[in-house]
Every structure is written in structure tokens, then in C-alpha cells.
Amino acid sequence: MVIYLHGDLGAGKTCLVRGVLNSLGYKGRVKSPTYTLLEPYLVANLNLRHFDLYRLQDKSEWDEAGFRDEFNGENILFIEWPEKALIPPADIEIYLDILTRGRTATLKSNTVIGRTCLNQL
Numbered sequence: 755m756v757i758y759l760h761g762d763l764g765a766g767k768t769c770l771v772r773g774v775l776n777s778l779g780y781k782g783r784v785k786s787p788t789y790t791l792l793e794p795y796l797v798a799n800l801n802l803r804h805f806d807l808y809r810l811q812d813k814s815e816w817d818e819a820g821f822r823d824e825f826n827g828e829n830i831l832f833i834e835w836p837e838k839a840l841i842p843p844a845d846i847e848i849y850l851d852i853l854t855r856g857r858t859a860t861l862k863s864n865t866v867i868g869r870t871c872l873n874q875l
Contacts, residue, residue: 758836761850807838
């Protein structure tokens with residue numbers, strides 16, 4: 755499953771991923787992959803991958819880094835700043851907006867698996 759995370763800096767993209775991991779029982783530190791570009795997690799028998807593509811300068815850097823291999827049908831991929839790379843389309847897109855007090859999240863499904871997932875929420 756591919757999940758795009760959209761939002762300005764500080765909108766809560768990494769915080770959302772941290773919340774998902776914690777709700778699945780992950781006890782370790784969840785940090786932003788701003789500098790590493792990718793943080794892998796194994797929790798509840800799920801392979802989660804958290805990408806932050808903000809620092810990519812060229813869309814070709816994605817392929818050069820070998821990240822395409824992560825789209826193997828076994829991983830759940832959370833991708834911040836997806837517009838920075840040429841990557842497969844999202845099953846779910848989450849748009850986070852900063853309000854005066856708090857945030858709003860708009861969820862959009864683009865595929866059958868995305869709709870099935872959102873219907874379970």
C-alpha cells in the first residue's frame with residue numbers, strides 16, 4: 755500500500771506516521787527521515803517504510819537510491835513530499851492543513867485497496 759502525505763512543513767506528517775506506529779504497538783523512537791530519506795519499521799508483522807523526499811533535488815535521485823525496490827508488494831509506504839520523485843501512484847492520499855488551533859486531515863482513496871482501508875476506519 756502506498757500512502758502519500760501532503761502538507762506544509764510542520765503540518766504533522768511525521769507526527770501522523772508516529773501515531774500510526776504507536777497505535778500498532780511500536781515502542782521505539784520514530785524520527786523524521788528528513789536526512790536519511792527512509793526509515794524502515796517492522797511492527798505487528800507489518801513492514802512499514804517512512805520516506806521524506808523533501809531534500810531530493812532531482813526526481814532521478816529516487817531511482818538512483820534504489821528506493822523503487824521498496825515497492826515490492828510487501829511494504830506499507832508512507833511518503834512525505836511525493837511530488838519530489840517519480841513514484842507509483844498512491845492508494846491513499848492524506849492532506850494535512852495547519853489551522854489556528856490544530857490541524858485538519860483530508861483522506862482520499864485512489865484505488866480499491868485504498869477504499870477498502872478507509873472504509874475500515
